[in-house]
Amino acid sequence: MSHTDDTRTSRSHTGLFAALVAPWAALGLFILWAGMQASGEESVIEWTASLNPGGWMAWVLPTALFFWAVAGLLVLFSILAIRDPETPRRGVLGIETTRGDRLFIALLASAFLNLAWLALALGPQWIALILCVVLAAAIFRFV
Amino acid sequence: MKTDNQKAWFLVLPVLILVAFSAVIPLMTVVNYSVQDTFGSNQFFWAGLTWFDEMLHSERMWNALGRQIVFSGIILAIEVPLGIFVALNMPKKGFWASFCLVLMSLPLLIPWNVVGTIWQIFGRVDIGLLGYTLDALGIDYNYTQGFYAAWATVITMDVWHWTSLVALLAYAGLQSIPDAYYQAAKIDQASRWAVFRYIELPKMRGVLTIAILLRFMDSFKIYTEPFVLTGGGPGNATTFLSIDLVKMALGQFDLGPAAAFSLMYFLVIMVISYVFYIVMTNLDKEEGGK
Numbered sequence: 564m565s566h567t568d569d570t571r572t573s574r575s576h577t578g579l580f581a582a583l584v585a586p587w588a589a590l591g592l593f594i595l596w597a598g599m600q601a602s603g604e605e606s607v608i609e610w611t612a613s614l615n616p617g618g619w620m621a622w623v624l625p626t627a628l629f630f631w632a633v634a635g636l637l638v639l640f641s642i643l644a645i646r647d648p649e650t651p652r653r654g655v656l657g658i659e660t661t662r663g664d665r666l667f668i669a670l671l672a673s674a675f676l677n678l679a680w681l682a683l684a685l686g687p688q689w690i691a692l693i694l695c696v697v698l699a700a701a702i703f704r705f706v
Numbered sequence: 707m708k709t710d711n712q713k714a715w716f717l718v719l720p721v722l723i724l725v726a727f728s729a730v731i732p733l734m735t736v737v738n739y740s741v742q743d744t745f746g747s748n749q750f751f752w753a754g755l756t757w758f759d760e761m762l763h764s765e766r767m768w769n770a771l772g773r774q775i776v777f778s779g780i781i782l783a784i785e786v787p788l789g790i791f792v793a794l795n796m797p798k799k800g801f802w803a804s805f806c807l808v809l810m811s812l813p814l815l816i817p818w819n820v821v822g823t824i825w826q827i828f829g830r831v832d833i834g835l836l837g838y839t840l841d842a843l844g845i846d847y848n849y850t851q852g853f854y855a856a857w858a859t860v861i862t863m864d865v866w867h868w869t870s871l872v873a874l875l876a877y878a879g880l881q882s883i884p885d886a887y888y889q890a891a892k893i894d895q896a897s898r899w900a901v902f903r904y905i906e907l908p909k910m911r912g913v914l915t916i917a918i919l920l921r922f923m924d925s926f927k928i929y930t931e932p933f934v935l936t937g938g939g940p941g942n943a944t945t946f947l948s949i950d951l952v953k954m955a956l957g958q959f960d961l962g963p964a965a966a967f968s969l970m971y972f973l974v975i976m977v978i979s980y981v982f983y984i985v986m987t988n989l990d991k992e993e994g995g996k
Contacts, residue, residue, distance in 0.1 A: 611752035613742075620731065621738045621750045630734060658984050671980070674973050681755060682762040688755065 576645055583638045591631055598624045633670070640666055654706040665706050669699040733972075739965035746959070757966035767967060769942065770950040777946060778925040781864045785921055786914070788865070789872025794906070796877055807877075810870040822934025825863040829935075849936060853943045860932050860944050867931070868921060875917045879910035912989045919982045927975065947971055 595608070601624070602609035614622040640663055651659040660668070673695035680691035740757055742750040761767050792810075797803045816824075829849050831837040840847040849859040883905065891901045929948040932938065938945035938953070945953070951971065955964035 611754075613750050617748050620735045621742060621744075621748070623738060623742060623750070623752060626734075626738050626741060629737070658988070667980070671973070671976060678758065678762065678970065678973075681758055 579645065580642050583641060587631075587634055587638050590634070594624070594627045594631055597622075597627070636666060636670075656706050660706055662703075665703050668706060669702040672698055672702060736965045736968055739961045740969055741962075743962050753962055757962040758970075761963055761966045761970065764963075766942075766950065770945055770947050773943075773945065774926060774947045777861070777928070778922055780861055781868070781925050782918060782921060784861070784865050785869045785872050786918060789869050789917065790876050790910070790914070792869065792873040793876035793880055794902070796873070798881070807874070810873055813867050813870050814874075816867070818930035819934050821863060821867050822931045825859060825866075825931075826935050829859050851940050853940060856936050856940055856944050860935060863931055863935060864925065864928070868924070872914075872917045872921065875913040876910055879913035880906060883909045912992075915985055915989065919978070919985065923975070923978055923982065926978065 594614075597614045598608045598610075601612040601614050608624070610624050612623070614624060614627060643662060649661060651661045651664075653659055656668075676695055676698060677688065677691050680686075680688065680694075685691075739750075741753060741755070743753040743756075744750050796806045796810075813821075828834045829837045829847075831841045831848060837847060837849075846852070847855050849855045887905045887909075888901065891905060896904070927948055928946055929952070932944045932946060933949055933952075936944045938949045942950075948971075951964060951968055954960050954967060
């Protein structure tokens with residue numbers, strides 16, 4: 564591939580990446596704004612108040628941020644997949660996985676780890692979250 | 707060089723919108739409900755992980771899960787061998803082959819609630835053929851009151867409804883075996899068991915895997931049939947996961963606990979579906995590699 568071809572491809576991708584990241588960033592700002600609105604005070608974020616009292620879907624800041632984070636992961640992995648396409652590989656589970664598959668497995672495993680942590684009453688939930696990051700790193704390395 | 711035409715993505719939009727309304731938005735709402743409490747009139751209060759904690763330590767949920775696993779285990783243990791047996795004994799060609807195929811697919815065409823109603827009447831001691839006959843034989847059978855009678859009826863109903871599916875899939879697997887295999891087995895004087903073990907079973911492996919996973923998933927989320935037949939009773943004897951969930955969410959209007967419960971249920975189904983997907987794609991690759 565010649566040099567000009569290379570730059571053209573990357574330029575066309577820049578637009579696509581912007582189209583993916585911009586709505587996500589805007590959504591983040593909107594959630595932050597809604598969190599401040601819920602408290603009724605400037606620059607104070609109310610963590611547990613309803614973001615849209617009496618409204619549709621009963622939003623609250625932690626769940627909004629959770630879905631925003633998941634959306635962010637999807638955006639990140641989409642960009643990675645376009646920029647740097649990969650061939651699936653076979654890991655310890657004996658199945659072919661791509662990065663996206665490993666993300667899915669990591670998220671699912673994290674959900675179960677969190678539930679197990681809660682069920683066995685092992686301590687504060689943030690420790691489980693740290694363990695999830697370790698687990699995810701292991702999954703991305705070995706699966 | 708590849709042409710970059712990202713406009714094609716817009717063609718996917720209708721599907722995205724449809725999935726958003728049928729799956730993503732309801733799922734997000736359930737997640738929101740699972741961390742809050744409500745007393746109705748769409749007012750919600752933060753509850754944190756209380757409902758997850760409560761559900762994980764709820765005997766009721768574990769019991770329902772236990773019943774669900776036992777139910778799925780029993781129907782798989784009956785339907786899979788029975789389905790294979792039926793498929794092995796079905797005529798291979800001619801009028802009777804078509805006749806059997808139509809006959810076998812009949813139960814599959816009947817909607818779940820109708821199946822439930824059929825068995826509900828069929829099992830009644832006063833007017834149902836099955837109930838009346840068993841009663842006349844002196845067997846104490848009453849599916850609305852007896853634990854074993856209720857379980858036996860629910861399981862028989864599922865076996866009646868879905869064994870055909872396993873049989874039809876196994877039959878399709880058997881039909882794809884070339885005659886040369888059987889001729890070779892005959893020359894080697896292989897026994898009937900050896901033919902089954904080393905020719906038919908390996909050739910049916912793919913369709914049987916699909917049959918087992920399909921039946922497991924379907925039975926794991928069974929709702930309508932036992933709901934129509936027993937309503938989850940007697941007591942809680944046939945209250946499977948989805949029946950318990952609906953009781954909690956709509957009967958008692960405990961949205962928070964029901965949401966936490968359904969999310970955990972969803973995670974289990976998700977794992978099973980993923981395994982299903984992996985097995986299917988691997989089978990495809992194996993077939994493609996041949």
